[in-house]
Amino acid sequence: MKTVIEEKSAIINNLKKENTQLQASVKNLKTRLNIVESHMRECNIELNGIPEHKAENLANTIVQLGQAVKNSLSVDDIQYVTRVAKLNKNTNKPRSVIVKLRTMKHRDALLAAVALFNKKNPDDKLNSHHLGIGGSRVPIYVSEHLTPGNKSLHAAARIKSKEMKYRFIWIRNGKIYVRKDEFSQAIIIKNEDSLKLII
Numbered sequence: 001m002k003t004v005i006e007e008k009s010a011i012i013n014n015l016k017k018e019n020t021q022l023q024a025s026v027k028n029l030k031t032r033l034n035i036v037e038s039h040m041r042e043c044n045i046e047l048n049g050i051p052e053h054k055a056e057n058l059a060n061t062i063v064q065l066g067q068a069v070k071n072s073l074s075v076d077d078i079q080y081v082t083r084v085a086k087l088n089k090n091t092n093k094p095r096s097v098i099v100k101l102r103t104m105k106h107r108d109a110l111l112a113a114v115a116l117f118n119k120k121n122p123d124d125k126l127n128s129h130h131l132g133i134g135g136s137r138v139p140i141y142v143s144e145h146l147t148p149g150n151k152s153l154h155a156a157a158r159i160k161s162k163e164m165k166y167r168f169i170w171i172r173n174g175k176i177y178v179r180k181d182e183f184s185q186a187i188i189i190k191n192e193d194s195l196k197l198i199i
Contacts (some may be wrong), residue, residue, distance in 0.1 A: 030149065031191065037147040038174035043079070043107050044145035047097040051128055051139050058082070063098055065142070068130040071113035077102050098145055107144075114142045115163055144171050157189045160198045 043157075050061065053123060058081040066073035083095040088164050089181050101107050118125045128138045148153060154169075154176050161169045168179040176189040178198055 023125065027191075034147050034149045038150070041145045041147065042104055042174065043101050044106055044141050045099050045101065045110060046145040047197060048093075048141040048143075050094055050097050050131065050140060051133055051135060051138060052083070052094045055128065058097060058099075061097075061133075064131050065126075065140075066110065066113075067128065069110070069113040069117040071109065071110050073101075073106070077106055111144065127145075140164070146171065146174065149175065150174060151190060153192065156192070156195060157198070160195050164198050166198060 007121070019134055030190075034099060036199065047065075058076050059075050062081055063073055063075060072146050079100040081097060081099045083097055086095055097145075098193070101110070114126060121158060126140045126142065131140065157176050158169055160166075164180075166178050168177075170177050177186045178189060179186045187194070189195065189197075
């Protein structure tokens with residue numbers, strides 16, 4: 001009996017060790033996959049809120065966006081533009097629009113122009129009327145195109161930041177940053193463990 005119990009204990013300990021190693025490997029692979037996916041999206045932007053129309057021309061809408069925020073884009077600067085499937089099919093919100101621009105420089109310039117436009121026009125931030133879309137005025141949100149992993153991490157970081165009264169949370173080159181106030185150091189949120197740094 002004693003020998004059998006010792007053998008079983010040894011097997012259990014080996015399995016525990018193997019499980020820990022496998023969990024570490026999976027975590028490492030997830031991180032590496034997220035980095036690869038981020039690189040694939042480095043020239044992309046994501047737009048939310050653009051009303052859907054059957055005869056819409058999304059490339060022209062993006063050119064109009066550039067004109068509205070004084071960052072001119074031509075159709076040639078757009079490698080592709082498409083709507084993506086909804087994560088929540090029960091929502092009435094329009095599908096997101098993903099745009100792949102020619103270079104990261106084009107992406108960064110457009111994001112900066114949108115941020116500046118919204119800062120200069122706090123009472124009339126970017127909306128559907130600026131894009132020449134009639135009907136009710138709806139806000140348009142422009143951001144970096146995050147990986148699914150970073151999207152959920154960003155959502156978790158926003159919740160934790162709000163709880164801990166952090167004033168700033170932003171994304172740059174697919175990385176999530178938080179800062180308590182103007183005088184504190186910025187913290188990079190790389191994974192779920194990093195959320196513990198928001199204190």
